[in-house]
Amino acid sequence: MVRYADDFVVFCESKEDAEAVIGVLNGWLAERGLALSEEKTRIVHLRTGFDFLGWNIRHYPVKSTRTGYKLLIKPSKQAIREIKTKLRHEWIRLRGGNVRAVLRTLNPIIRGWANYHRIGVASKVFYDLDAWMFRREVRFVRHTHPHQSAHWQRQRYWGRLNPRRSRDRWVFGDTQTGYYLLEFRWFNIRRHAMVKGTFSSDDPTLRKYWVRRMAEKSNDLPRARQRVARVQNHICPLCGESIHNGEEIHEHHLYGRQSDDIILVHLYCHQQVHSRNRERADAQIA
Secondary structure (H helix, E strand, O other), X not given: OEEEOOEEEOOOOOHHHHHHHHHHHHHHHHOOOOOOOOOOOOOOOOOOOEEEOOEEEEEEEOOOOOOOEEEEXXXXXXXXXXXXXXXXXXXXXXXXOOHHHHHHHHHHHHHHHHHHHOOOOOHXXXXXXXXXXXXXHHHHHHHHOOOOOHHHHHHHHEEOOOOOOOOOOOEEEOOOOOOEOXXXXXOOOOOOOOOOOOOOXXXXXXXXXXXXXXXXXXXXXXXXXXXXXXXXXXXXXXXXXXOOOOOOEEEEEEOEOOOOOEEEEEHHHHXXXXXXXXXXXXXHHO
């Protein structure tokens, strides 16, 4: 069984086993006043495939394997449609704005989606999304500068802007400042590492293993925030737990929003800090 929150998938060896599992689950849930969703619950063969948490899981025929099939986990078509819809909406909303606003808005979206899907078979999808994004970039520039030549537009918005990707001549961004738009294909595929054996996060003798495993998640953060995470030893200073516990990570400015001194904290911890600050301010006023 693979579970995330209240969504789960049960893999069985036969259709009969799957039908039996549904009966067991219905009985277990009924005792707790719950029930399986008839609309979402179905039995499918892996050769047909199914979508789960933005992924499509399916067996594909491959002659070189012992079974004649290979399991591939790819970004689902629905997930691809949704990211395109989200990006398209932002491109349209930002039409008429400056390129720096585009970069500030789109880069976090690209980074988040690519980091989530980089653990699967996503290389082709990344390249296809970059080609789609390039067409959106061209539309944005032509709308912003309808009377300028294609050569002027290229000189203004595209170039070798990413110093770590010097071969990429068509990186979109602000050529005056050097800021650039991320590309999906720059996020290398990195397979998810399974937990060793029966290693439990509750075992105090395995603390170093779990700290090291959690620290690897910092690679999904922007480069500047990775350094902050390392300085903090990947721990939230407010609660003492790993910053990678699944909760949203926030930046807390130690000396006001204009300060560059920040720490990374959990969303709930951040809310508590500001709540206490407001209470102290109210008490002083009273």
